[in-house]
Structures are given as C-alpha cells and as structure tokens.
Amino acid sequence: MAKRVLTTESGAPVADNQNSATAGVGGPILLQDQHLLEKLARFNRERIPERVVHARGSGAYGYFEVTDDVTGFTSADFLSSVGKRTETFLRFSTVADSLGGADAVRDPRGFALKFYTDEGNYDLVGNNTPVFFIKDPIKFPDFIHSQKRDPFTGKQEPDNVWDFWAHAPEATHQVTWLMGDRGIPASYRHMNGYGSHTYQWTNAEGEAFFVKYHFKTNQGVRSLSADQAAELVGKDANSHQTDLLQAIERGVNPSWTLHVQVMPAADAADYRFNPFDLTKVWPHSDYPLQRVGRLVLDRNPDNVFAEVEQAAFSPNNFVPGIGPSPDKMLQGRLFAYADAHRYRLGVNHTHLPVNAPRTAVVDNYGRDGLHATRNGSRHDKNYEPNSYAGPAQTDAALAAPLAIHGWTGTHEAPAHTKDDDFFQAGELFRLMSEDEKGRLVANIAGGLSQVTRDDVIEKNLAHFHAADADYGKRVEEAVRALRED
DSSP: OOOOOOTTTTSBOHHHHOOOOOOSSSSSBBBBBHHHHHHHHHHOOOOOOSSSSSSSSEEEEEEEESSSSOOOTTOGGSSSSSOEEEEEEEEEEEEESSTTTTTTSSSEEEEEEEETTTTTOOOOOOOOSSOOSSSOOGGGGHHHHEEEEEETSSSOOOHHHHHHHHHGGGGGHHHHHHGGGGGBBOOOOTTTTTHHHOEEEEEETEEEEEEEEEEETTTOOOOOOOHHHHHHHOTTTTTTHHHHHHHTTTTTTEEEEEEEEEEEGGGGGSSOOOOTTTTTTOOOOTTTEEEEEEEEEEESSOIIIIIIIIIOOTOOOOTTTTEEEEOOHHHHHHHHHHHHHHTTTTTGGGGSTTOSSSSSSSOOOOOOOOOOOOOOTTOOSSSSSSSOOOOOOOOOOOOOOOOOOOSSSSOOOOOOOOOOOHHHHHHHHHHHOHHHHHHHHHOOOOTTTTTTTTTHHHHHHHHHHHHHHHHHHHHHHHHHHHHHH
C-alpha cells in the first residue's frame, strides 16, 4: 500500500510537520513558512458560530419505511407505497445550553429529521414534547434570552426563567411537561419525538388535512430523576452522545414508529380550541393516532463537525403533498431556521454533503456566495425566464391553498370555546399518578423557591392554581416549605 503524503491546502507536499522554519538554528520564525501560517490561520477559523438554540447535539443516519397506506391523506411520493424506504438523518439536541453543555439536563430535546426524498429534502423539525412554551414567534427571542446565561452572572438564573414564565401563562402546559417525569430523558433512544406544530397534508385529489406527527420510541420511554441526572452528568457529560454512538456501533439500531393525527381541514374553524396553537395537544379521543411507518437509525456520522454541526434543518423545506398550516410559531420558523443557517454556514450550506439532496436533482438560479460548488457553466443563465432551456416552474402547488380574510394588523389568535392557557396543563396533571405528581411538584418548587421576587412567585403560583386547584395548592405549600428552611 502506497504511503500517504501530507500536503498543504493547495496540494503541495509538506517537507517537515514537526519544526517551523527559522532564521538559523534557534533563530526567530520566518514569515515565509507557508505551511506554519496556513496551519495556524486555519486553526483560528475552525469554529463556526454555534446555534443560539439547540447548540449541543448528536445525530445519526437511517431510513424511514412506510408500513401503512396514507395516500388518502397525502400525495407525498416518499409516503406513496407500503414498503418504500427513504434515507434520513436525525439530529437530537438540548435547547438552552451551549455546545459544551451536558446532555442529561432538564430541558426539551430537539428532534430534527431530514428525509432525502426523490422530490427534494423534507425537513421535519420538532421536539420530544408535543407542545411548546409560547404560541407567537415574536416572543421567541425574549423566551430564549430568559432561559440562557444571564449577561451579568454568566449563568442561568431562576429569577429570569420564572419571571418570563410568570408573564407567559400559555407556558404552563409545557412547564408541566418539562418539570414532570419526562423532563430528563435517560437517552435519546428512550424518548418520543413530535412534529409539535400542525402541518398540512394534501392528497392527489387536492383535499387538505391538518396533521400532527408522533414518533413513538420502540425502546420504551425511560427518564432520569434529578438526582440520577446529576450523578450521570458528573460521570459523563456526553452521556446521550455516548449512548447513541455505542448503540449503533454495536448494531443495536434504535427505532421509532411514526403515527399521525389527521384533522379534515374543515374541522379547524369550529374546533373547541385553536388547533394551530403550539401550546396545546389534540386529544387522541378526537383524532386517534394512525400508523404511518418506521424510522430506524443504523449509521453513525464519520465526522461530527461535518455532519452534525453543519447539518441544517429548515421547516420550510417541503415536498409536494406537504405544506404549512396557520400555526404562528411554525410560520415564524419558516423564515428563522433557514436564515440562521445562512448566517452560521453561508448561503450555500445546502451544497454540503449532509444537507444536499441524495437523489433529487437541484436545478435553479442560485449563484455565487461563499463556498459555491454548483455555480453553472458557460451555457447556464442566471436569470429566469430565459430562452435557453433553463429550469422553469411547474405551476403545481406543493399543498392546498388556505382561505384568508380580514384586516391586516397585530391580532391575537381567534378565540375558540376552550381557548385558555391552563386547562390542558390541568388535564395532564390529573392524568399523573400520585408519585408522578409528587416529583412534578418537587421539581417545580426546587426552581421556583430560588426566585428572589415574591411577585414573580405569586404570578407563577396563580398559573398552577388556574390549571388545577390541587396542583396549585401542592406547589404553593412546597415552595413555602423550601423558602422557610
């Protein structure tokens, strides 16, 4: 086997990779040492801006296989026949902490899935919870700032966390999820994934349906208590990454079963609460789960930076048969996610192997910018329409059109009969066993009792009282007991 030769970035062979060029033995280093300067300059630029949210992540490749016929609801080609397989890449992540944060912390988990379909990449960006803290994207930067490190103390502050939640009563449902038993997953393999948002499916006849995605783990849901998580973080801050990597390397390939809830589009207007509200779930008694297929992860990335850090997911990457809904949080993310990648990775981030389509042909008029690898030839024009047989539009919409009416302006969401911020949090609390309720209350009280302002504590307690009288009473008593110690 021929010996591999170390080269510079331009391909020239490197004569000495152990010693810098100097002016005589022991003399100062020479500016003409191209290899040294190139190594140091490249090293200085190895780090790209980390994600503001979902910075700490792990990922793996796999496939999605259709197990049930859903062609009555969507014309998406990758869902068109039982047995059809599509390559995928799934990135898991924590939300609030930085790239160097620990895995086993109380935080929602990102569940971002890329389908490399024959009609282009379809990105489904969700979490391990079916709901979220807010329902309008204009509040998202403020929410994240309240959960991240304080500008003065440099650490997450209970005063900030709970002060924002005190002023966001719609967060009560997600806070109940987060502080409950599923708030710290034992691993990425042992948690469910949800599309969280409401999406639109359109069938071949043009009929529209609204859907919610549920990926149910086939490994079983397993979670950690706060004490177990603290112990695990001390042993291995990368515990979730370690678990996922080692499981796939051993051939123990994790899998999830995808179900969807399907709502005929006509039901949305008169449903008892706003079906596009990200802080609420659709009861399964109204819209039962319908099985779609199976997601399997069977290959680890060869390079975490190239394939996990540079993986870019954008919920505006739809394929024919799937589109957005009027979910306001989704609408905001249609812009924000793609824009974040243009900032972090450059306008040509879709050229990177992990983000590039596998089988679909990319043919458009995007040109230039940093790292352009698909820039056309002398025969390709960079404008449209043209007389040179360039790519042209199909005139076939990806999804069904949605009717709109009314005046422009900053409106609150339309009121439905059960549109309040607390009833689903109360329903979730009442579904819990006594032991689960006890742990939930202890987790909430542990954080809320550290808040220094009485008015912030009182506002949060009012939310739990509004959700369920017993819920509020227990939290109030637990907070009082901890503050009196």
